[in-house]
Amino acid sequence: MNSVEEKYQALQNILASYKAVAVAYSGGVDSSLLVYVAHEVLGEKALAVTAIAPMVPDQELDDARNFCKHYGIHQVFCKPEVMELEEVRHNAPDRCYVCKKGIFAELFSLARNHGINLIADGSNLDDLGDYRPGRKALKELGVKIPLQEAGFTKADIRTLSQQLGLPTWNKQSNACLATRFPYGTELTEEKLTLVDRAETILTNLGFSQLRVRVHGDVARIEVSTDQFNRVVQNSVREVIVKELKALGFVYVALDLAGYSSGSMNATIDTSQA
Template identity: 50%
Template sequence: MVFDGFFTQEKTMRTLEEKYINLQNIIRNYDRLAIAFSGGVDSTFLLKVARDVLLDNVVAITARSVSFPEREHKESEDFCKVSGIKQIVVDVDQMSIEGFKNNPPDRCYLCKKVIFETIIESAKQLGIDVVAEGSNADDVCDYRPGMRAIAELKVKSPLKEADLSKDEIRTLSKELGLPTWSKPSFACLATRFVYGQEITEEKIKMAGKAEELLFDLGFTQARCRVHENMARIEIMQDEFEKILQNDIRTRIAKEIKALGFSYVALDLQGYRTGSMNETLNITG
């Protein structure tokens, strides 16, 4: 990929070009590669670069589960079809994973381990020994117990290895013409629940539909955090004025209550990643 002078103006841009080239070299070390592909910003960028480097020696493996909305799965399928990339879809029953429904602080570890074991097995059936996923350099700054499962299973994280941040991945994605460059960040819907609160399939779907409503109304980033029978809405602070418009506010309250919530609240701190981790006593 030639960036036509994109990186020639500033030192920071030249550094980003070096990271991009380093990522290509990291991927080039593998003869064949399976990418755990969700269709999000990071995994789409990783899959695109792997496809450019390895051509037909890369395959996308997508785990389909109740905590990832059908809209996300459809977008992942569309990208692979347009890009001519082979995609394997594996079904994972999260509700049957031991401990998952109880939602302990290490729930993500329990879930990720089963999901990646399934992906690794699927890759092996294709004769592929190396699986990579899309964690980036920013992910080391938050509480992410799922990273332990990735390390234990020896899954590769090329974006993190190349020291690429989320913003840098968006910048490169835009230059590569990827439709996901401005896509809102998404995380498994199980992250919407207070630790210790039981996760049910019904409430996962309620949270997903609430967020779909917010995105359909034009909010650029949104979360529906589940506190028993209350939906705590997180949006970007610069969109507070919009959500407080009477017609939008009343519609959101009415439609989210119709999903099964008794109360709908707006978080005055606004959207932020990992807000459910704020009550955890994490050191080190």
């Protein structure tokens, strides 16, 4: 098994072979490392392309802007109208595939307008073990996956990010806000904003690695089990209930199973992904 340093060198070599690349940059842990190393290797031939969409948390966009500004990385934006896509709007099981294909088509157009024909995504090896229908869209569009090619796991990415002094090394992993709703639930910009605000409340209270799943008028909170004691402390619990009810939720519940990435996938057959 290669060391993180060997994987870092492999990543640099892969990126250098591209000559020029646009990194699909979300502001998350993985794409932050990728865009940083791409800029390190290719300089002005590395471009950060960022999609502004209702299912992207506001804080992620702010983080992405600040990261690129801090490191002098050229960043451009597009605003794909993904909510006009029926499969996205109705949160179909193939929503991620349809949404990802629509977003990356826009990112390709944006990159080409800046003279770059290659786009790289920040997926890592751990993503191969989860239900990710968007992978099919990336493959069909010819998107490069250099972190996987270089052998990076999520743990490797955090380790190297820390070694490089990147502020994202211990950042919570975030996901598309549409994943907070059961499949078949109609999505609106208002609902997506609602869940973003609910999770911001918990984040501001000091909780990490969390999700607020929405079941009608019920907010189902997922946090790691080691944070349970703090959630139920009266002073904290009362604030959570008050603030989430102020957003419009009637019931506020804690999922005793704890935080689970992709927990909404339990209701569908993921074997064909």
